Amino acid sequence: MINPFKPEIAVITEVVKETSDTTTYTFRFKEEETRETWGFEAGQFNMITVFGIGEAPISISSGPSDTGFFQHTVRHVGNVTNALAKKKPGDVVGIRGAYGTGWPLHHLYGRNLLIVAGGIGLAPLRPVIREVMGQRDRFKEVEVLYGARTPGDMLFVREFPEWSEYVKLRLAVDMVPSGVKWDHKVGVVTTLFSEMSSQPSNTVVLTCGPEIMMKFVVRGLLHMGFSPDRIYVSMERRMHCGVGKCGRCQIGPRFTCKDGPVFAYEELAALPEEVLGGVGR
Structure with a gap:
């Protein structure tokens, strides 16, 4: 991560409804430098910020080898995740991470x-x-x-x-x-x-x-x-x-x-x- 306390801007590029209360979002960082330097391990998580509402920790659901994008699969159960449910492709969020230890x-x-x-x-x-x-x-x-x-x-x-x-x-x-x-x-x-x-x-x-x-x-x-x-x-x-x-x-x-x-x-x-x-x- 570039700065552990500063959210990087990411654009939602795709929204897929998984179940009645769970959605998979595909994101792409807005800044090219962030896209080129950011990475993660399987099992790590990001803090997703919905501006004006708050942030929530969500595990990354795409693979580390997937290039140019990353995904989060979100169950809508709180203020932040319910606000995220209203987002559509083209909208932006903040991303801090990746955090934690991954699967070995x-x-x-x-x-x-x-x-x-x-x-x-x-x-x-x-x-x-x-x-x-x-x-x-x-x-x-x-x-x-x-x-x-x-x-x-x-x-x-x-x-x-x-x-x-x-x-x-x-x-x-x-x-x-x-x-x-x-x-x-x-x-x-x-x-x-x-x-x-x-x-x-x-x-x-x-x-x-x-x-x-x-x-x-x-x-x-x-x-x-x-x-x-x-x-x-x-x-x-x-x-x-x-x-x-x-x-x-x-x-x-x-x-x-x-x-x-x-x-x-x-x-x-x-x-x-x-x-x-x-x-x-």
């Missing part, structure tokens, strides 16, 4: 990879999937388990056919509304464990979603023999100011904005459950 891609080369996502938690993992697609020969077996509340709440559905050419994609929903066709699993995402082919040997796990979901994902995988030092979680819901100054992202001795949002589960396992929220054992 350099540890994934030559290994099997298991990605477990729930709801909006697929957005921070989409950059990893895009990197796998662009460098498929660097990874061994790659499996993606994704769960959402209903079929209509699933993100990036239009991309699933292409993803399936590169990874094993398994889907689950909590419920299927009457009249909706669904050919996949019904149940929480952990019900897909009985169907997955991933085994503990030489497999690294990346997971993101509601904290209570990640708790049961981690618990189930540990019970199956997966190693805690090969399980990585994103605590993206704890992000706040981006620079670790406000203290609202603190988890025990760590700050999500600086030390995270991606952590090895082994780093967090010793912390009390009341500190971790839903992710503790």
